[in-house]
Amino acid sequence: MPFTVPAFASIRDALLRDIKNQLPDADTGADSDYFIRATSVASAVEGLYQHQSWIVRQIFPDTADREYLELHARVRGLSRKPAVAAQGLARATGTSGATLPVGQIFRVNGMDYRSVTEARLEGAGVGFFRAQAVVPGAAGNLPKISKGELIAAPPGVASSMLAMSIAGGVDEESDSELLARLLELIRRPPAGGNKYDYRRWAMEVAGVSAAYVYPLRRGLGTVDVVITAGGALPSDATLAAVQAHIDDLRPVTARNSLVLAPTPKTIDIDIRVSLSGLTLPAAQAQIQTALAGYFNQLSPGDSVIRSRIEALVSDLPGVVDRAIVQPTANVVPQVDAGKVEWVRLGNVTVGAL
Numbered sequence: 001m002p003f004t005v006p007a008f009a010s011i012r013d014a015l016l017r018d019i020k021n022q023l024p025d026a027d028t029g030a031d032s033d034y035f036i037r038a039t040s041v042a043s044a045v046e047g048l049y050q051h052q053s054w055i056v057r058q059i060f061p062d063t064a065d066r067e068y069l070e071l072h073a074r075v076r077g078l079s080r081k082p083a084v085a086a087q088g089l090a091r092a093t094g095t096s097g098a099t100l101p102v103g104q105i106f107r108v109n110g111m112d113y114r115s116v117t118e119a120r121l122e123g124a125g126v127g128f129f130r131a132q133a134v135v136p137g138a139a140g141n142l143p144k145i146s147k148g149e150l151i152a153a154p155p156g157v158a159s160s161m162l163a164m165s166i167a168g169g170v171d172e173e174s175d176s177e178l179l180a181r182l183l184e185l186i187r188r189p190p191a192g193g194n195k196y197d198y199r200r201w202a203m204e205v206a207g208v209s210a211a212y213v214y215p216l217r218r219g220l221g222t223v224d225v226v227i228t229a230g231g232a233l234p235s236d237a238t239l240a241a242v243q244a245h246i247d248d249l250r251p252v253t254a255r256n257s258l259v260l261a262p263t264p265k266t267i268d269i270d271i272r273v274s275l276s277g278l279t280l281p282a283a284q285a286q287i288q289t290a291l292a293g294y295f296n297q298l299s300p301g302d303s304v305i306r307s308r309i310e311a312l313v314s315d316l317p318g319v320v321d322r323a324i325v326q327p328t329a330n331v332v333p334q335v336d337a338g339k340v341e342w343v344r345l346g347n348v349t350v351g352a353l
Contacts, residue, residue, distance in 0.1 A: 005049045012042035061182055066175055073182050080178050084207035086140035086169030087235040090131040090148070091162045092119050098156025100129060108148035108163050111140055121157065133169055138230045140169040168235025170207050177209075193251040198225055201246050202259065207238035212300055218337045221255025226262050226300045226340050233261050262300035262342035265333050269345070270326035271313060272353040278318030284350040286316050295345040304331035304343050323353055 006014070015038040016028045028034045057063040061072040070080060090113070092100045100119040105112055112134040119129035133140025146163045153159040181203055188196045195213040202211035202225050209231065214224040227234050227242055234242075243259040250257055269291060275283055290312045298304070306327055313322045333341030 005053060008042055008046045011045050012038050015041060062179060069175055069179060069182075073178055076182060076185050078178070078182055078185065078204075081170075081173040081204075081206040081208075083136035083172040084168065084170045084229070084235075084238065085136040086133040086138075086142070086166045087116075087237055088131060088142070088166030088168070089164040090115070090129055090166070091164055092121065092127050092129065092150075092157055093161065094121050094125050094153075094158045095156035096121055096123060096125045098125070098154070100127060100154060100157050104154070105134070105151045106131070106148045106161060106163075107151060108142060108146045111135070112151075113140070113148070113163065113166065128164075131163065131166060133166070136169065137171045138169050140166065141230070141232060142166040143232065167233050168207055168229045168238050170209055170230045173206075193254060195223070198223055198246065198250070198257070201249050202227055202242050205238065205242045205245050207234060208242060210299070211242075212340075214335070214340065218256070218258070221253075223250070223254055223257045224340075225257065225259045227259060228262065228300070228342075231296060233264070260340070263334075263339040264344045265331075265341040266344045266346040267304065267327060267331050268347045268349070269309065270324075270349045270351075271309075272323040272325060272351050273313065273319050274321040274353040275318055276320050280350065280352060283316070283318065284348070286318075287313055287350055288348050290316060291345055291348055295343065298343055300340045300342040301333055301335040302343065303333065306330050321353055 016035065019026055019034050019038070020028055026032075026034055028038075058065065058068040061069055064072060073079065090106070098121045100115060100121070102115055102118050104115040106115075107113070113131045114134055115129050116132050117130040119127035121127040142163050142165070145165075148161050148163050150157065150159045150161060181200070184196075184200060184203075188200075190200075191197055195215050198213045199211045202208055202213075207229050208227050210228045212226045214226065216222060217224045225242070225246065227238070229235070229238055239259055239261060243257075246257050246259060271287060273280075273283055273287075291309065294308065294312055295304075304327070306324060306329060310322060310324055313319055313324075331343055333343050335341065
């Protein structure tokens with residue numbers, strides 16, 4: 001039976017009771033010296049009880065505070081993964097033959113990025129270069145082509161440029177994510193290279209938010225690992241780091257391992273709804289949010305269940321009836337030796353039924 005920590009008033013009353021038992025004539029009223037002394041002692045004792053409760057919480061990793069969780073993880077050889085800067089491809093334009101050197105800063109949507117490779121403008125005055133967010137974290141990800149502005153464009157290079165695909169930025173590992181890795185290691189200790197070992201090795205690399213293991217996908221002796229970064233595609237640098245890490249740890253008997261990113265499979269949703277007490281724009285916003293939550297929970301290789309979409313829409317307040325025009329059936333992604341598809345939400349169209 002768990003020990004119940006007494007409240008402050010209970011501790012004080014117990015002290016006063018003991019005094020009264022030893023000295024029946026003692027004055028223990030609210031304005032007495034004994035009451036004042038018992039109150040001060042009870043306050044100190046209550047603090048000791050609270051400290052002991054805090055100590056007990058630190059004993060177990062799932063209730064420990066941040067710094068003590070890190071100590072639990074350190075015992076198992078784990079450390080908190082740092083934030084990773086988004087990386088990708090950008091395009092500069094200008095006079096043919098001009099050069100954009102390494103270290104040039106450009107700004108996109110209020111975020112600063114730095115060129116990490118040189119770009120030489122050729123042909124029609126177009127050159128491509130690798131770029132990286134100045135500040136690490138998921139905020140540096142650009143899910144679509146975005147216009148940017150060079151802070152100080154060199155001679156022959158236009159200040160206006162394009163960020164083509166910059167991704168892979170991940171925030172510092174949270175307490176819940178570190179705890180999940182620690183509990184996974186405790187519950188599934190190293191087992192000589194089974195699929196759980198491959199997942200754990202991939203998750204040890206900064207920039208990896210989730211990992212999915214496909215044993216024998218390309219035949220006997222092969223193990224493939226699909227990784228994602230913050231609910232999006234990982235950068236090339238993250239893929240290379242995970243591949244090197246797994247190659248260093250995997251058993252020599254494993255013929256080949258491959259770390260890859262999932263292939264996005266974008267689908268559009270077309271829905272007709274009958275509403276009561278709800279406008280069509282409001283319904284559009286609610287449906288968009290509900291579907292985004294559903295698709296964000298999908299892992300690479302997971303199918304989109306049409307009836308699940310119907311249920312999500314039907315459960316929204318104000319939706320009387322609905323009809324799913326698109327998709328016409330469950331969406332089953334391709335998972336084979338060629339690729340692992342990851343179903344992503346495209347355009348959502350909502351009309352009147």
